[in-house]
Amino acid sequence: MQDRRTLDSIRVDHPAPPHVPKDRVVDMAFAMGGVPNDLVDPYAPFEWLAGPEIPRLLYNMPPQAGLGAVAGTGNGNWVVTHYQDIDRVYTDNECFSNLGAAAFQLLIGETFRSIPLGVDPPEHSKYRMYLMPYFSPARISRDLEPRIREVVVEMIEAIADKGEADIAWDFARVYPVRIFMGLMGFPAPMFEQFLDWEWDILHSNSLEKMQAALRGVLQFLRGFMAEKEANPDEHLVSAIVNGRIDGRAPTEEEKIGMVWFLWLGGLDTVAATISQMFRRMALQPEIQHQLRGHPELINGAVEEFLRTQPILSSVRTAAKDFEWHGVHIKKGDGISCLIPAGNFDAARFENPRLFDPARTGNRHFTFVAGIHVCLGAHLARRELRLLLEEWFRRIPEFRVKPGADTTVYPGLLSIRNLPLVWDLTT
Numbered sequence: 001m002q003d004r005r006t007l008d009s010i011r012v013d014h015p016a017p018p019h020v021p022k023d024r025v026v027d028m029a030f031a032m033g034g035v036p037n038d039l040v041d042p043y044a045p046f047e048w049l050a051g052p053e054i055p056r057l058l059y060n061m062p063p064q065a066g067l068g069a070v071a072g073t074g075n076g077n078w079v080v081t082h083y084q085d086i087d088r089v090y091t092d093n094e095c096f097s098n099l100g101a102a103a104f105q106l107l108i109g110e111t112f113r114s115i116p117l118g119v120d121p122p123e124h125s126k127y128r129m130y131l132m133p134y135f136s137p138a139r140i141s142r143d144l145e146p147r148i149r150e151v152v153v154e155m156i157e158a159i160a161d162k163g164e165a166d167i168a169w170d171f172a173r174v175y176p177v178r179i180f181m182g183l184m185g186f187p188a189p190m191f192e193q194f195l196d197w198e199w200d201i202l203h204s205n206s207l208e209k210m211q212a213a214l215r216g217v218l219q220f221l222r223g224f225m226a227e228k229e230a231n232p233d234e235h236l237v238s239a240i241v242n243g244r245i246d247g248r249a250p251t252e253e254e255k256i257g258m259v260w261f262l263w264l265g266g267l268d269t270v271a272a273t274i275s276q277m278f279r280r281m282a283l284q285p286e287i288q289h290q291l292r293g294h295p296e297l298i299n300g301a302v303e304e305f306l307r308t309q310p311i312l313s314s315v316r317t318a319a320k321d322f323e324w325h326g327v328h329i330k331k332g333d334g335i336s337c338l339i340p341a342g343n344f345d346a347a348r349f350e351n352p353r354l355f356d357p358a359r360t361g362n363r364h365f366t367f368v369a370g371i372h373v374c375l376g377a378h379l380a381r382r383e384l385r386l387l388l389e390e391w392f393r394r395i396p397e398f399r400v401k402p403g404a405d406t407t408v409y410p411g412l413l414s415i416r417n418l419p420l421v422w423d424l425t426t
């Protein structure tokens with residue numbers, strides 16, 4: 001199945017704000033990760049949006065405002081699809097703000113900010129500096145890599161002799177969350193409850209479920225933080241609540257803002273990436289052969305999996321009125337960066353649809369760019385690299401189990417179940 005959408009086919013005449021030219025108004029729901037497909041490269045349907053003939057600014061006007069309002073997407077927003085423009089949105093902090101981003105907590109009347117994502121410069125750097133040391137490559141190598149390798153080897157060895165596994169449910173869903181919970185110091189028995197809460201907040205589309213989950217998780221986090229203030233340990237939550245920002249103790253709002261946003265950002269982002277990575281390798285076995293034969297390409301392959309599977313797009317708000325590409329942007333307008341288009345912009349990436357682990361200068365936007373570049377990016381990369389290294393050492397060529405559904409959402413929803421099989425060596 002190839003996607004046949006064109007600009008004309010996505011134009012709509014929903015009432016947009018008066019400063020938006022009518023010919024820019026489109027319905028982009030198909031590109032926001034909520035419409036599944038069964039393509040080997042599930043992001044292929046969005047590449048055309050970065051084409052030279054496409055107007056540099058479109059305006060997404062969904063049929064009705066919904067819960068997306070929390071993420072700034074419910075009442076319509078500009079959509080940026082070309083690499084160069086996405087780069088400007090992430091790096092021009094005078095025109096584009098992230099103030100109040102990911103404030104799901106507003107749904108239950110909580111007013112603390114999601115830190116550091118929902119904070120603008122110059123304040124942002126204070127929090128970034130506070131958290132960054134725990135996520136630096138050197139710290140990951142020293143403190144986390146041995147444990148990551150131990151967990152991944154244990155998990156691979158538990159399935160190697162079975163000849164099959166549901167890579168999405170039993171592996172991708174579990175492995176990064178085990179690492180994250182260990183890093184934060186969260187109790188392992190909270191695993192299923194955390195994932196249930198997160199599912200309800202991000203994917204249930206039910207206000208009641210979102211509110212119940214938010215109450216549950218915030219109550220848990222606050223209780224857990226209080227416990228770590230009374231009895232500190234060597235893990236990250238303890239370091240956050242007992243540390244010093246600018247020479248003073250962090251406020252209650254700062255503490256919950258940081259712990260809550262790490263909780264939200266750290267749970268299923270790597271999981272979705274792993275599921276899609278294995279799906280791609282199962283459907284395109286030449287990638288397996290290439291990496292098995294050339295383990296030195298694994299680092300480049302991780303970057304290429306990230307570029308070709310951008311699981312999130314992100315929204316900014318115009319910080320002031322300004323003109324851009326001939327249209328008027330008003331202070332407060334939402335601006336969504338369509339990473340699944342920008343990462344395939346032929347003006348930036350040669351042969352963009354080609355999965356090429358030897359690609360150089362692979363500066364994609366899967367972790368965005370600029371000051372809000374993903375804090376967990378080095379950790380995520382390390383988890384993916386160690387997984388591939390250890391997997392190819394223990395598991396022969398794998399394929400999708402005959403009859404299994406390979407439909408995937410090209411986004412965070414990703415794929416819930418993906419049974420893989422391989423031959424057992426005697």
Ligand code: HEM
Pocket residue numbers: 101115116117118128180261262265266267269270273311312313314315366367368371372373374375376377379380
């Ligand atoms: C493959 C996995 C991951 C992907 C694709 C991903 C993606 C992203 C993206 C796109 C942003 C920027 C959002 C925006 O600017 O609107 C972001 C920010 C962030 N991510 Fe990740 N993330 C991943 C893993 C992680 C992990 C494992 C953690 C924590 C353990 C984490 C923590 C954060 C934090 C704290 C920020 C906010 C940074 C700031 O505002 O300065 N991420 N991530």
